Structure formats: structure tokens, C-alpha cells
Amino acid sequence: MEFHIDSGALTEAVAWAARVLPARSPVPVLGGLLLEATDGRLAVSGLDYEASARTEAEAEVRGEGRALVLGRRLLDICKVLPPGPVECAVDGARLSVTGGGVRFGLSLLPLDDYPDRPRLPAPRGEVDAAAFAAAVGQVAVAAGRDDALPVLTGIRLGLDGTTMTLAATDRYRYAVRTLEWKPAAQAPAEALDVVVPARRLTELARSLAGAGTIRLGLDGGSLGFESGGTRSTTRLLDGRLPRHDKLFALGEHAVAVTARGPLVEAVKRVAVVAEGDSPVQMTFDGTTVHLQAGYEDDVASQRLPASLTGSPTGSAPLTVAFNPGYLLDALGSFDTPELALRLLGPGQRALITDTADATGTPDAGGATHRHLLMSVKPLV
Template sequence: MKLRISREALAEAVSWAAHALPARSTVPALTGLLLTAGQDGGGGTLAVSGFDFEMSARFLAGAEVAEPGEALVPGRLLADLARALPGGGHDVELAASGADLSLRCGPVQFELPLVPVEDYPRLPALPPVLGSVDGALFAEAVAQVAVVAGRDETLPFLTGIRLEFTRDTLRLVATDRYRLAVRDIAWEPGAGPQPATGAGSGRAEEPVVALLPARSLHEIARSLTKGEQITISASGDDTGLGTGTGAGGTGGTGGTGGGLVGFAAGGREATTRLLGADFIRYQSIFPSSYVGSAVIERQPLLDAVKRMALVTDRHRPVRLAFEAGHVSVDAGTGGEARGRQALTAGFPADVEPITLAANAGYLVDGLSALACDEVELHYTTPTRPAVLTARGRDEYRYLFMPLRTG
């Protein structure tokens, strides 16, 4: 393998592929990045790939390829070197010979030991295309629901984000049992497996569903692109992708968990495996109706909650006491530090006052995830689920369980 590539293109390709490098692995080959040089009519390409059996990342960049071939090099080392190469318009020359890869950039030269390429597992190919979505919108939606995803690996469904694809909407859902976040965004279906409409059968539309690791999906979404369409690919029913039993169903993400969902934009590609777990019937958790709601400016409320959290533990309650025209945010009890702040709120004078106690960290997460000037807090009773949305909109819903006090 012998090629020339711009310093910037190499740094970008290596940085992207390094997302799939495992933090640690008992398989030495997985700590490497696979470099694949190929020739075509336009001059050639360099593909840089990383893989850890759960997630793969691949970047395809243009290069002047003199000799096609493959080389497996220590991934973290190559990533560090690619960032540290000198500027000044120098190109990078890569050449594999014997047991080493020579890397030359202007006055700098390194020799990297090669890892046996035959030890590297076969990279998964992108599954059939399901559709596409705006990259910036998708990244925002993933971040909004990932904030509630759990980290308890003994309950896999809590560590995932459920994707539901219907004819015109992509829904993302996550929960940690104490909170639930749902975000709906527009997407463009492609020619892959599509939702059943139930036309003529009286059945509700059933979404195509997939449960993906939240950590991997968040990393992919925020790094993939901010200004392009993302193409979403998915494996068929026989490997884990399925249809839900309605929007609140467990979906088809049980079984082996061997299916894949892939994402691509520009020269970047990534895949992640489905979680072999069923999701909860989350729709039944949302109240069928609300007793009332209050409208508050988001940033002042977020600032007040953060201030009150300073006098109590992040995981202890902050109380929101609503009365006509205002809300009092307070924390702490007798014998310890206490704080209180009053804010203007849209709360009708003819409605009975209500106090909700909530985990301070949960309120901070929910208010931070909402991208709006005013939030609306929907409630039923002080001990039943409450829901935060943007005022007058429900494309993002953040449900949390109030805490019992006294």
C-alpha cells in the first residue's frame, strides 16, 4: 500500500473511525484502524475503518493511490499522530512495507508497527436504506432523549433509544424508569422496509422499530454531520428489526439482537447493533388528561432550579409551588441550608394551588433539553407523572415522577 493524502483529510478520516475503537479489548486487532487504499478512475480512495463488534465507523476520503492495499495500524497512536502533524500545506505520504507503516508529512516521519490484518474481523456492510433525515435535527433529537437513558447494563432496554419509523414521523424514546423522553421529527422514507398502514383492516399504523444503544447513537448523531441529510439503513425482521404493536408496543427488538442500523452522510458511515431487549409500553405512562398546566420562562426557571440545587443534593427534591401568577422554587428543610426564589408564571387565579417536588437534577436535565423561550408544565396530582413541553408544542415531551415529601 502506497498513497498520498492531504493532512486535513487524513485527520478527519482517522478522527471519525476512532469513534469505534474500544476503550479496552482482549482482541488486539480491534485496537487498530484498518486502512484500505483503492484505485478508481478518479485517482483513488482511502477508507479508514474502526470496529468493536458493537459499533463500526468508516470514512472514505479521496487520495492519490500508487499501490492499492490494506494495513492495520495501532488506532489510538495514529489518531494522536494525525492531530499532531505539521500544517503548512504538507500532504501525508503513507507506505506499508514489511512490518511497518511509514508516515511522512513535510519534515516529520514516523514508522508505525503493523498489526496482522488477517486477525481483523470482517466489517459489517450497511443494511438496505430505510430513509433519510436532516442531520442537525436528528442530532438535536437524539441529545434530547439520550439525557434520560439509563446506564444499568443489567437492564438493556434502559440503556437504549427506541426509534419508531412511521410514514412521515421518526419518533425517538428513552427512559430510566424515573423519567421518559419522547421526540418526534420529520423524515423521508426510502425504498427499504416500511411501516404497515393497516389500510382497510381497521388497524392502527404500526411503526418499524429498532432499539439502539443510547451511548453509541448519541456519539454517531453528534459527530456524523450538522449540515447534510443522514441516510438511515436497517436490517430486516429476521435479524432484529420489526414492527411495533402500536406506538406504545414492545416492538420487534427482542430476539437475538443481531440486527444492524446504519447511518451515512458525506464520506462517513457507521453501524450499531440492535439491543436484544423489549421496550416498555411507554404510552400508558403518559396521563390521559391533565388537571392543569403552568407556563414559565424556561431560562429563569432553569437558573432558579440550579441555584436551589446548591443548597441541597442534586438528587434531593426542589419544590415548585404554583399559585396565581407565580411559582415559588425552594429547596432544603429545617436544620439545613435552605433557599427560595419567586418567578412569574402563567397560573390561573381560579385554579387550586399545587406544589410539585422533583429531583433537582431531573428538572435541570429536562429544562436544558428544551430549546424554547417558555415551557409548559402539565400536571395531574402532586404524586402522579408531570410533563414538560415547549409552550403550545408537544414534539418533545419530558415526563418525570414527582417525589413524595413529608
């Protein structure tokens, strides 16, 4: 096998495929990347037992063939290659990488021990890559981190008609984002509801954000993504996330509206004195919100403009308090200038939405983003 390729194109392809390589594996060949040179193209593939990735790049192929090399070592080499053309060739039991006056040699791994690449699942439809990446990022902040509860470390992906729903929860917060998508003509009509590992889905969505359109596929226990010459699969998690419908139905509640940017900065400031699980308290009096954190002499506070309607306390101020990290995650997942906080009262659920989402229903484009937080006991 021998091919010539631009160092930038090689680095990009190797970096993309290397995303799925396991940090540690009892099976050495799973740390490898498979290079396949044929017909003017170089394909780079990586896999473990949970995910796979394959991408292609243009190359001048002078000798077709396949080679399996340590993926992270090849990526390290690519990162230090000088700009310009690179020559790669199998020389006995190693792959040589030459460019810009520097030469590297990599031992080959046994191809016979390498598992077959998973096939791409049957197509279900298409979604805008940038919108999908943004939506995944908005809900991923609420996904759990406790591997003892694996289903809570995932993101629910639901498909119903032309609406895609992404959702995540760690039991203390719950983020839901809907967006439009285009089902394939031959796709089954029934709704789909699966759970995808949040870390994998986040990395994949971010890497494909500039791809234009992503084609999604589902087959058995895996979800597949394809765009141009790039393909990836990831296994699904067993189980289902708890439904959010009843949680998001607040009934009679107050609505506070305030500017998002100043609120984020204010929470960051006052949270400096919030040690451990100490909350940030927010007191709405109708025209302002007073933020406060800390205890005794170590305190911080700031007041911002904010409106409040429908308060259950009547004309009395309404006070709620939140874990500052959770609150910042929620506020940071929005990109609108103003936010609406739907409040039931101290120690109860609070729903954060865009102010345009006045009823908690999708807009004309089929998109909403909602983030539910549990408030905690206010400061004494």
C-alpha cells in the same frame, strides 16, 4: 501501499472511524484501524462486535494497498502532525507517517486476523442529519445508565409512515421526540420499532449532524447509517421499552407556563444547597412559581413569574418537587423560550412540553418533544 494526504483530512477520517474502537478488547486486532488506499481515495475503517465505522477522504494514491495499525496510536499521531501534506507508506512491517519534518513509525497488525466489515443494512429511508442529531440529544438524557438493565440504556427508534419517534426512559423519566423522515420507495410498509444503544447513537448522530441527509438501513440485528462516503453500523438491543402512551395521558391536570431560561438558572441556583437526593420544590400560586431547596438553616429560594390554570387545589397553591438533576436534564433538552408543565399534583407524574404543544400532539411539521418526570415528596 503509499499515499499523500492533507494532515487535517487524515486526522478527521481517523478520528471518525476511531469512535467505534473498544476501550479494551481480548482480541488485539479490534483495536486496529484498517487503511485502504485505492483510486484517489483513502478509506479508514474500524469495528468491534457491536459497531462499525468507515469513512473516505481524497488522497493522492501512489501505491494501492491495505494496512492495519493500532487506531488510538494513529489518532494520537494525527493530533500532533504539523499542518500540511502527509506521506504515509508501508515500509516492511510498519507504516511510516511523515509530514512537516517529523516522522513516525507504526507496527502493522496481521490483516488475516481482522474480521470482515459488516455490510450496510438494506435502506429504509432518509432523515435530515441536523434534525436527527438534535432529536437524539433531546431524548438521550433520559436513557438509563445501569448495564444490568441493558434495554433501558437504549433509545427506541420507531418508524411509522413519514414519522420517526425517538424515546428513552430509565423508569424515573421518559423523553419522547417525533420528527419527519422520508421512507425509501422500496422499503417495507410495516412500522418499525427497535432499540439502539444510546451512547452509540448519540455519538453517531452528533458526528453526522453536518452531513445534510442521513440514509438509514435495517437488516437483522443491526442499524446502518450512510452519508456520502461515511458509513456506520451498530447492533440493536434485545427487548422493547415500555410504551409511553398511557403514561403521557394525564387526564385532568393543571398547566403551569413559565420562561425556560430563567427557570433553568433558578433551579441551578437553589440546587446548590440540595444535598444527596434532596429535591427542588416548586410552588405555583397562579402568577408566580416559588422555588426552594435545602432544609433547616441551609436553604435557598427564588420566585419567578409563572401562570397556572386548572389547578386541582382550586385557588390554593400547587406544590410539586423534583430531583434537581433530572429536572435540569429535562429543562435543558428544550430550546424554546417558554415551557408548559402539566401537573397532576405532589408525588405524581408531570409532563414538560413546548407551550405550542398545547394538546401533546405533533405540529404541522410532525414534530413534538415531551419529557415526563416523576415528582417526589415536597419539602416539609
